[in-house]
Amino acid sequence: MFSSTAQAAPRSFMPIQGSTVAGYVDSLYAFLLIASFIACVLVIGGFIYFAIRYRRRSENDKTLYITHNNTLEFAWSFIPFVIFMVAFGWGWWVYDKMRVFPENALEVHVTGYMWAWDFMYKNGKRTTNEFTVPVNTPVKLIMTSRDVIHSFFIPSFRVKQDVVPGRYSALWFEATKTGSFQVFCTEYCGTGHSAMLATVHVVETEEYENWLQVDPYRGLSLLEVGQSVFEGRCLVCHSPGEDRKVGPGLGGLFGKQVLLDDGSTVLGDENYIRESILYPNAKITAGYPSGVMPTFLGQLDETELLGLIEYIKSLE
Amino acid sequence: MHGAHSHNYLNHEKGLWSWLTTLDHKRIGVLYMISVFIFFFIGGVFAMLIRWELFSSGQNIVSPAGYNQLMTFHGAIMVFMVIIPGIPAFLGNFFLPLQIGAKDVAFPRLNLLSWYCLMVGAAIAFMSLFFSGADTGWTFYTPYSIQTDTGTIWLVTGAFVMGFSSILTGLNFVVTTHKLRAPGMTFWKMPLFVWSLYSTAILQILATPVLGITLLLLVAERVLGIGIFDPALGGDPVLFQHFFWFYSHPAVYIMILPAMGIISELITTYSRKTIFGYKAIALSTVGIAAVSFFVWGHHMFVSGQSEIAGIIFSFITMLVGVPTAIKTFNWVATLYGGSVRFDAPLLYALGFIFLFTIGGVTGIILATIATNVHFHDTYFVVAHFHYVMVGGTLMAIMGGVYHWFPKMFGRIVDDGMARITFVLIFVGFNVTFFPQFVLGAMGLPRRYADYPVAYEALNKISSIGSWTIGLGFLLALYVIIHALKRGEKAGDNPWGARTLEWQTSSPPPHENFDKPPVVTAGPYEYR
Ligand code: HEM
Numbered sequence: 026m027f028s029s030t031a032q033a034a035p036r037s038f039m040p041i042q043g044s045t046v047a048g049y050v051d052s053l054y055a056f057l058l059i060a061s062f063i064a065c066v067l068v069i070g071g072f073i074y075f076a077i078r079y080r081r082r083s084e085n086d087k088t089l090y091i092t093h094n095n096t097l098e099f100a101w102s103f104i105p106f107v108i109f110m111v112a113f114g115w116g117w118w119v120y121d122k123m124r125v126f127p128e129n130a131l132e133v134h135v136t137g138y139m140w141a142w143d144f145m146y147k148n149g150k151r152t153t154n155e156f157t158v159p160v161n162t163p164v165k166l167i168m169t170s171r172d173v174i175h176s177f178f179i180p181s182f183r184v185k186q187d188v189v190p191g192r193y194s195a196l197w198f199e200a201t202k203t204g205s206f207q208v209f210c211t212e213y214c215g216t217g218h219s220a221m222l223a224t225v226h227v228v229e230t231e232e233y234e235n236w237l238q239v240d241p242y243r244g245l246s247l248l249e250v251g252q253s254v255f256e257g258r259c260l261v262c263h264s265p266g267e268d269r270k271v272g273p274g275l276g277g278l279f280g281k282q283v284l285l286d287d288g289s290t291v292l293g294d295e296n297y298i299r300e301s302i303l304y305p306n307a308k309i310t311a312g313y314p315s316g317v318m319p320t321f322l323g324q325l326d327e328t329e330l331l332g333l334i335e336y337i338k339s340l341e
Numbered sequence: 342m343h344g345a346h347s348h349n350y351l352n353h354e355k356g357l358w359s360w361l362t363t364l365d366h367k368r369i370g371v372l373y374m375i376s377v378f379i380f381f382f383i384g385g386v387f388a389m390l391i392r393w394e395l396f397s398s399g400q401n402i403v404s405p406a407g408y409n410q411l412m413t414f415h416g417a418i419m420v421f422m423v424i425i426p427g428i429p430a431f432l433g434n435f436f437l438p439l440q441i442g443a444k445d446v447a448f449p450r451l452n453l454l455s456w457y458c459l460m461v462g463a464a465i466a467f468m469s470l471f472f473s474g475a476d477t478g479w480t481f482y483t484p485y486s487i488q489t490d491t492g493t494i495w496l497v498t499g500a501f502v503m504g505f506s507s508i509l510t511g512l513n514f515v516v517t518t519h520k521l522r523a524p525g526m527t528f529w530k531m532p533l534f535v536w537s538l539y540s541t542a543i544l545q546i547l548a549t550p551v552l553g554i555t556l557l558l559l560v561a562e563r564v565l566g567i568g569i570f571d572p573a574l575g576g577d578p579v580l581f582q583h584f585f586w587f588y589s590h591p592a593v594y595i596m597i598l599p600a601m602g603i604i605s606e607l608i609t610t611y612s613r614k615t616i617f618g619y620k621a622i623a624l625s626t627v628g629i630a631a632v633s634f635f636v637w638g639h640h641m642f643v644s645g646q647s648e649i650a651g652i653i654f655s656f657i658t659m660l661v662g663v664p665t666a667i668k669t670f671n672w673v674a675t676l677y678g679g680s681v682r683f684d685a686p687l688l689y690a691l692g693f694i695f696l697f698t699i700g701g702v703t704g705i706i707l708a709t710i711a712t713n714v715h716f717h718d719t720y721f722v723v724a725h726f727h728y729v730m731v732g733g734t735l736m737a738i739m740g741g742v743y744h745w746f747p748k749m750f751g752r753i754v755d756d757g758m759a760r761i762t763f764v765l766i767f768v769g770f771n772v773t774f775f776p777q778f779v780l781g782a783m784g785l786p787r788r789y790a791d792y793p794v795a796y797e798a799l800n801k802i803s804s805i806g807s808w809t810i811g812l813g814f815l816l817a818l819y820v821i822i823h824a825l826k827r828g829e830k831a832g833d834n835p836w837g838a839r840t841l842e843w844q845t846s847s848p849p850p851h852e853n854f855d856k857p858p859v860v861t862a863g864p865y866e867y868r
């Protein structure tokens with residue numbers, strides 16, 4: 026499920042620098058790593074040297090009696106303090122670049138929910154779990170969640186922001202390289218947390234403009250949307266009539282009592298259809314094995330789901 | 342244990358009942374020891390299962406839902422049942438009164454009650470496993486914790502009850518330190534372990550109630566539907582994070598300050614040298630405790646708190662780094678000109694300095710706000726806090742146990758074996774957790790039941806390391822049991838230490854000292 030598109034493999038120092046701030050973050054990180062390394066060499070090297078140099082040679086060893094040394098203590102308080110302040114100030118300076126939003130940024134609306142991401146553009150174009158942005162253009166994501174807290178993280182762009190229900194949060198980036206980059210959810214959100222992935226495609230501006238105009242569902246009625254999704258994704262296993270394929274035929278399902286494998290029955294209404302698409306193993310139709318149908322959770326957006334329900338309603 | 346012929350706290354009374362109703366701080370310390378060891382074993386098994394699942398990409402031994410339960414219980418057990426009670430309630434209970442020359446703690450009954458709070462709280466928390474379990478992580482973030490399965494309520498309630506254990510211990514230690522010091526023991530003559538327990542106790546008293554109230558509000562919201570944190574009910578989910586970290590950041594110092602106290606004891610004892618910068622260490626302990634109340638927002642840089650708040654929290658967090666650095670330099674300086682003996686406790690103390698330094702510098706990398714944005718909630722954070730909590734606190738517990746074992750049980754631990762446990766745990770630890778810094782830099786988020794194949798190689802190394810740690814701790818358990826049964830009889834002061842607990846017999850008598858000690862010199866007078 027992770028092998029989506031041509032993802033730039035993450036590198037061990039830091040992932041590929043794909044945005045304008047990435048370089049700044051990495052220089053700061055490099056500085057911190059070097060300072061940390063020197064500190065570790067001093068402390069660890071220091072105690073190893075002292076411990077060996079002053080190892081016990083006899084039970085009557087005389088040891089020095091030193092209680093303190095003001096100069097030394099001032100030095101090793103003040104020098105770290107200065108280094109920490111450099112880290113703090115530098116961090117602030119870079120953070121400023123991340124958090125001051127450029128004015129004419131391209132705005133994209135993001136909705137997180139268990140366990141997928143929806144993207145919506147100004148012209149009404151919607152996508153799920155992948156979105157496309159133009160290169161060298163500031164992009165602002167305005168984000169909210171439909172259920173619990175999620176967090177939107179693009180490692181290659183060095184940006185991350187929590188996505189909170191009941192409010193909007195935002196982040197911005199300007200991609201500097203074309204290609205496809207991984208998006209992770211980084212706020213724990215339950216069973217599907219580690220599968221709540223998305224991809225951002227960075228393309229040239231013209232390609233973006235073309236892409237934006239192509240709306241597979243433009244001008245279609247709900248029923249027509251449903252039919253097109255059905256033919257693309259469901260038809261392999263379900264017939265629109267009543268005959269059996271891998272799964273039961275869906276003709277006449279709506280409004281009928283469905284017999285389940287535990288002997289109970291359930292009404293074939295909107296909720297049952299929705300549940301069967303998102304959680305196929307929750308209820309199993311009598312005569313069919315469980316665990317066969319994959320979940321479409323996170324793969325269909327709300328319009329597509331409603332379209333499917335509408336379409337199934339229409340089947341005789 | 343029965344080899345000790347003299348009259349001591351172990352043979353003062355007999356039978357299980359005498360233990361379950363004991364008011365002797367030493368016996369209560371032993372009760373805590375047994376409980377903490379058992380909890381550590383359970384939490385450790387969960388850890389092994391986690392690393393097994395993560396050995397390769399894809400689903401291996403548990404479903405994602407199962408993984409989330411493992412991750413939650415591992416974290417909750419290790420934090421609330423092992424690392425928090427680990428030093429104060431176990432080693433602190435045993436040695437605080439001994440180190441200040443007292444007969445017992447100020448409130449022996451509260452002391453026993455605190456142990457029962459831990460046990461009852463733990464029992465309630467484990468009940469959760471019979472009610473669909475809990476999968477919120479040890480942090481219980483809302484609104485997920487309000488919506489997920491009901492087993493969560495048990496775990497939350499358990500943590501609430503265990504909090505009282507911590508509060509009661511803290512209260513007891515503050516009063517004990519103020520009121521029961523032996524004649525002549527001024528504050529500036531107290532051992533540094535006592536200073537650290539005292540500062541910790543203040544944190545326990547002031548911070549834990551906030552956690553208690555927060556958890557109570559959470560349960561009220563779930564059970565009664567009062568809108569506090571859930572936006573669906575008009576609440577604010579981020580408010581929970583503020584409350585939670587207002588407790589939990591000071592709590593990380595509840596975990597580390599006593600460990601630092603132990604390290605000060607070990608370094609001086611095994612180098613036979615007075616501590617360098619006694620006052621600086623004592624005051625930096627108090628300083629860390631005070632400042633730690635004002636840094637909670639560093640867990641929330643990307644939560645949606647205001648940018649200004651983030652910058653201020655970043656600044657204050659840097660300030661905590663200074664006293665932390667001071668202590669480290671003081672320990673290193675103490676070794677200078679000493680007479681260093683490489684017994685297992687010293688190895689653990691040096692291991693502590695090694696690992697804690699790495700934990701500290703990566704803390705600074707996380708406190709730097711711009712780099713935090715990238716590292717937050719990735720494996721980098723996982724590595725950071727394991728370096729400080731396992732590399733720091735757990736190393737100190739191990740060192741402390743080997744150091745004080747002769748005093749507690751009157752028997753000598755096989756030092757060769759104890760050193761082997763150190764090598765296994767230390768090497769295994771680095772193999773397990775160092776790669777996780779790299780994984781985090783590469784962008785791998787934490788709390789993932791599964792990960793892209795690109796992250797597989799380092800995860801494999803990490804899992805292999807975890808087996809080494811596991812082996813080390815199993816061996817350590819064996820070494821301890823072996824010493825209890827077969828260990829040679831220990832003298833009163835096998836290490837030649839100067840603090841008061843070594844002046845009484847091993848194991849100490851029921852009321853600690855045959856005649857009350859009078860203190861005339863500081864705790865580390867090695868001349
Ligand atoms: C030099 C001292 C330290 C500094 C500057 C520091 C800094 C930080 C920062 C900034 C974070 C937040 C990272 C994030 O979530 O993005 C963090 C996380 C954490 N630190 Fe530290 N830290 C220090 C010492 C300690 C100590 C002594 C402990 C405990 C013994 C500790 C335990 C933790 C834990 C448990 C977390 C993660 C909590 C969670 O999200 O589950 N830290 N630290």
Ligand SMILES: [Cu+2]
Binds near residue numbers: 589590593636637639
């Ligand atoms: Cu913190």
